Amino acid sequence: MITLTVNGRRHEVDVEPDMMLAWVLRDKLGLRGTHVCCGAGICGACTVHVDGDAMRSCSVAVGDVQGHQITTIEGLGENGLHPVQKAWIAEDVVQCGYCQSGFIMAAAAFLKATPTPSVADIKNNVTNICRCGTYVRVQKAILRAAGATEVAL
Amino acid sequence: MNIARRGFLGTAAAALILGFDGAGEIVRAAYAPDVVGPKLFGIWLSISPDNVITVVSPEVEFGQGTITANAMLVADELDADWNKVAIVQSDANVVYTNPKSYRLSTDGSWGMRGRFEQMRRIGAVTRMLMVQAAANAWSVAPGDCTTSASFVHHAGSGRTASYGSLAGAAAKLPLPAPASVMLRAPDQWRLIGTPQPRVDIAVKSTGQSRYGVDVVVPGMLSAAFARCPVLGGIAKSYDDSKIKSRKGIRHIVNVGYGVAVLADDPWTARKGVEDLIVTWDNGPAAQVSSATIAHDYSDALANTPGVVAKKLGDVTASGAAKTIDVAYTVPYLAHMCTEPTNATAWFHDGVCEFWTATASMSNVVNYAGYLLGLSADKIIVHRTPFVGGSFGLRGRVDPELEAAQLSAIVHAPVQVVRRREEDTQHGWYRPYQKARIIAGIDANSEIVSWHEKVAVQSINGQYADELIPFGVDIAQVNADIKASAAFFRLPVDFYATSGTPISGSYKIPNLLMEWVRMETPLRPTHWRSVGYSGNVFMTEGAVDELAVLAGQDPVAFRRAQLQHVPRFLAVLDALVAKSGWPAQNATAQGWGMALGDGFVSCCAAAVKVAVKGKKITIERVVCVCDQGITVNPEQTEAQIQSGIIDGLATALFGEITITNGQIDQANFNDYRLFTLAEIPPIEITLLPSRLPPGSITEIITPMLIPALAHAVAGATGQRYRELPLSKYGFDV
Numbered sequence: 001m002i003t004l005t006v007n008g009r010r011h012e013v014d015v016e017p018d019m020m021l022a023w024v025l026r027d028k029l030g031l032r033g034t035h036v037c038c039g040a041g042i043c044g045a046c047t048v049h050v051d052g053d054a055m056r057s058c059s060v061a062v063g064d065v066q067g068h069q070i071t072t073i074e075g076l077g078e079n080g081l082h083p084v085q086k087a088w089i090a091e092d093v094v095q096c097g098y099c100q101s102g103f104i105m106a107a108a109a110f111l112k113a114t115p116t117p118s119v120a121d122i123k124n125n126v127t128n129i130c131r132c133g134t135y136v137r138v139q140k141a142i143l144r145a146a147g148a149t150e151v152a153l
Numbered sequence: 154m155n156i157a158r159r160g161f162l163g164t165a166a167a168a169l170i171l172g173f174d175g176a177g178e179i180v181r182a183a184y185a186p187d188v189v190g191p192k193l194f195g196i197w198l199s200i201s202p203d204n205v206i207t208v209v210s211p212e213v214e215f216g217q218g219t220i221t222a223n224a225m226l227v228a229d230e231l232d233a234d235w236n237k238v239a240i241v242q243s244d245a246n247v248v249y250t251n252p253k254s255y256r257l258s259t260d261g262s263w264g265m266r267g268r269f270e271q272m273r274r275i276g277a278v279t280r281m282l283m284v285q286a287a288a289n290a291w292s293v294a295p296g297d298c299t300t301s302a303s304f305v306h307h308a309g310s311g312r313t314a315s316y317g318s319l320a321g322a323a324a325k326l327p328l329p330a331p332a333s334v335m336l337r338a339p340d341q342w343r344l345i346g347t348p349q350p351r352v353d354i355a356v357k358s359t360g361q362s363r364y365g366v367d368v369v370v371p372g373m374l375s376a377a378f379a380r381c382p383v384l385g386g387i388a389k390s391y392d393d394s395k396i397k398s399r400k401g402i403r404h405i406v407n408v409g410y411g412v413a414v415l416a417d418d419p420w421t422a423r424k425g426v427e428d429l430i431v432t433w434d435n436g437p438a439a440q441v442s443s444a445t446i447a448h449d450y451s452d453a454l455a456n457t458p459g460v461v462a463k464k465l466g467d468v469t470a471s472g473a474a475k476t477i478d479v480a481y482t483v484p485y486l487a488h489m490c491t492e493p494t495n496a497t498a499w500f501h502d503g504v505c506e507f508w509t510a511t512a513s514m515s516n517v518v519n520y521a522g523y524l525l526g527l528s529a530d531k532i533i534v535h536r537t538p539f540v541g542g543s544f545g546l547r548g549r550v551d552p553e554l555e556a557a558q559l560s561a562i563v564h565a566p567v568q569v570v571r572r573r574e575e576d577t578q579h580g581w582y583r584p585y586q587k588a589r590i591i592a593g594i595d596a597n598s599e600i601v602s603w604h605e606k607v608a609v610q611s612i613n614g615q616y617a618d619e620l621i622p623f624g625v626d627i628a629q630v631n632a633d634i635k636a637s638a639a640f641f642r643l644p645v646d647f648y649a650t651s652g653t654p655i656s657g658s659y660k661i662p663n664l665l666m667e668w669v670r671m672e673t674p675l676r677p678t679h680w681r682s683v684g685y686s687g688n689v690f691m692t693e694g695a696v697d698e699l700a701v702l703a704g705q706d707p708v709a710f711r712r713a714q715l716q717h718v719p720r721f722l723a724v725l726d727a728l729v730a731k732s733g734w735p736a737q738n739a740t741a742q743g744w745g746m747a748l749g750d751g752f753v754s755c756c757a758a759a760v761k762v763a764v765k766g767k768k769i770t771i772e773r774v775v776c777v778c779d780q781g782i783t784v785n786p787e788q789t790e791a792q793i794q795s796g797i798i799d800g801l802a803t804a805l806f807g808e809i810t811i812t813n814g815q816i817d818q819a820n821f822n823d824y825r826l827f828t829l830a831e832i833p834p835i836e837i838t839l840l841p842s843r844l845p846p847g848s849i850t851e852i853i854t855p856m857l858i859p860a861l862a863h864a865v866a867g868a869t870g871q872r873y874r875e876l877p878l879s880k881y882g883f884d885v
Binding site: 015019020023027028031032033034035036037038039040042043045072073074077081085088089092093094095096097098099100101104122123124126127128129130131132133134135136137138139 | 214215216217218350351353354355356357358359360361362363364366367418419420489490491492493539540541542544572573574787791794795796797798799820821822826827828829830832835
């Protein structure tokens with residue numbers, strides 16, 4: 001039995017400790033906003049926060065995050081929308097949307113660590129893959145969420 | 154604006170439900186409790202008492218924005234309150250068949266092309282019914298009533314009524330005669346042409362959007378497959394001693410094309426496959442590698458007579474003053490949709506139900522029918538609200554067939570979710586292609602001859618190959634497909650030559666286009682723009698080389714060839730103006746360009762690079778497009794950005810190769826896409842147009858592939874006739 005704290009709630013799940021977190025979140029806890037894409041920690045579609053840091057949940061064993069605070073897209077905005085989500089909506093970022101939960105989670109963790117990023121900071125640190133190519137608007141949204149006055153590529 | 158839940162139809166919440174036939178003619182209006190069943194007609198629209206208007210979209214939403222545009226078309230003619238319009242997906246009723254593509258599929262950029270008139274007619278008819286119902290209630294002339302924001306008004310009496318309050322009476326009215334339905338003139342449009350946020354932006358920004366992988370059917374089992382690393386190989390035997398008594402594993406089934414592990418949850422199935430030991434019969438594909446394919450294609454170009462796709466004049470007596478004789482090659486490409494392909498099926502009580510993020514309900518119904526021996530009415534397709542990308546792939550239905558077969562075997566609902574590596578290595582591919590082009594210009598630098606021979610697989614000839622692993626009589630299926638549409642009976646596969654001079658605007662008096670049909674173990678299918686994705690690179694490459702031969706600037710050279718197409722001249726003029734294309738020595742400064750028309754759109758792109766050693770810096774990308782009427786500029790811009798990024802990444806990195814029958818690439822680490830770090834500055838211009846809407850999702854990508862290759866050629870002084878550019882050691 002594994003004890004997990006997800007979005008502020010404690011859960012007991014009957015799984016092996018080597019089960020990857022993404023599958024626990026989706027199939028055991030029903031949190032289907034987290035999506036598995038590459039399954040190998042490359043693309044970031046499954047990004048969640050562990051103690052506030054971005055982690056790719058397809059490649060994190062659930063046994064390793066017992067006792068830590070896990071946040072998923074469902075719990076990102078504690079009181080309504082998170083500023084990154086507001087910026088995502090304002091910039092009309094998404095296309096197919098499948099990778100976007102992970103992109104938003106990665107951007108939120110990045111902005112917490114780097115509240116006033118340069119464009120180069122964004123390009124070097126937010127490494128998620130979007131097959132639709134939403135990147136132009138992703139970058140605008142991250143700058144908008146950071147409160148940048150000039151939202152340009 | 155929101156995405157409605159499924160199942161609004163036939164509930165008491167809807168006061169008026171309108172059914173239309175495939176031509177957009179209304180065939181039935183009904184008060185909700187009177188609806189017998191959705192098979193009577195296609196339900197396209199409902200209006201609830203609280204004035205929410207729900208529009209049914211036959212197109213799926215895989216990112217391209219079509220459901221937003223479909224709703225805009227209806228709402229514009231209906232004078233609907235855009236903030237109270239909801240959207241649901243249609244079911245698989247044939248009346249939703251696209252009136253231009255004749256398929257119930259979201260493909261070929263047929264969305265706006267097929268729906269532009271139809272969806273507006275639905276809005277117009279509904280508005281007429283609302284006005285008539287109000288006029289009857291108020292004993293006034295319909296012509297004295299006006300509409301706005303889902304209300305009918307009568308200025309003379311000051312009366313006003315919501316559509317929702319009128320819907321019940323409207324449902325009982327006689328239907329307007331088709332000829333009496335008038336569509337608005339463009340200057341009367343309120344929504345069409347205005348930038349509107351996509352209707353799915355909120356659910357997709359909050360983790361609430363649901364895809365095929367999110368389907369849960371009570372009692373379903375999760376299936377994962379061990380597949381032969383060699384394409385087409387068969388499982389001879391397997392050893393399941395490590396997993397057969399493992400908790401959660403329910404069945405292990407050898408289905409020939411693989412061994413399926415069925416478990417209570419996806420993780421257990423996936424882990425089960427890892428610990429399953431299978432002995433494979435590799436079959437003949439083990440002899441095939443990229444090198445043998447390249448050799449076979451070169452040999453075919455040299456020695457196999459082609460089928461003539463088009464012949465004009467005489468290429469051997471064209472009077473050309475100078476000629477080029479060049480060979481071009483494009484690789485296999487993968488789709489790399491972010492949502493791994495998947496499907497859920499339940500075969501029970503003589504019917505098969507599917508829950509799937511398919512882009513082609515036609516193919517699910519038809520091919521599942523072949524597999525299971527069921528008529529179309531015994532196959533029920535529940536579409537998921539969203540699809541995690543398609544790029545041409547999700548019209549293929551392997552996971553649907555696999556899930557259906559397994560469901561029939563284990564008598565339970567079955568969900569198949571592929572691993573990324575399975576999608577990359579056991580998928581469908583944009584076909585590899587080689588061409589030899591001998592082209593010439595006369596003394597006036599006009600292109601006067603073009604002899605092209607292309608070797609490529611036939612997409613239409615392998616249109617149902619997903620049925621082969623199941624032992625279905627594929628010859629009969631192919632005969633049926635051929636009988637179904639003239640398109641499939643053409644002697645030359647349309648896709649083999651689309652994007653060459655025979656489909657484009659270059660007017661070449663002496664033209665000979667030949668095709669040699671090739672066969673390989675890699676299954677060919679549609680990939681964003683299909684034939685254009687490879688052919689435009691080859692055609693524009695040869696045109697670019699002819700410009701060099703003529704000693705002319707590439708824009709000026711193309712402009713001279715396209716004097717008879719005013720639309721192209723306008724696009725080229727805008728490209729020059731927006732890019733600041735240098736009048737002298739543009740190519741030596743790292744500028745490259747390409748143009749093309751297809752899917753009723755017309756596009757040109759210019760790329761500026763700096764190259765140091767093998768490091769390419771993309772400094773600017775300028776794209777100009779005339780796509781006809783733009784329904785939603787907000788999403789059109791997004792699609793152009795998407796197409797540009799796809800084209801650039803594909804030109805640089807896109808490649809699937811095979812060694813001894815095994816695909817060499819598996820995941821995003823060895824099939825590279827762009828990330829934020831590689832995104833160049835992008836400038837987009839949409840030209841105003843009153844032509845009917847054309848494609849925007851497909852037509853951009855094929856221009857960017859050669860535009861980048863030409864920029865690198867200009868900067869380095871060397872031609873690159875084979876893709877991807879990483880083959881030559883280039884990186885960004």
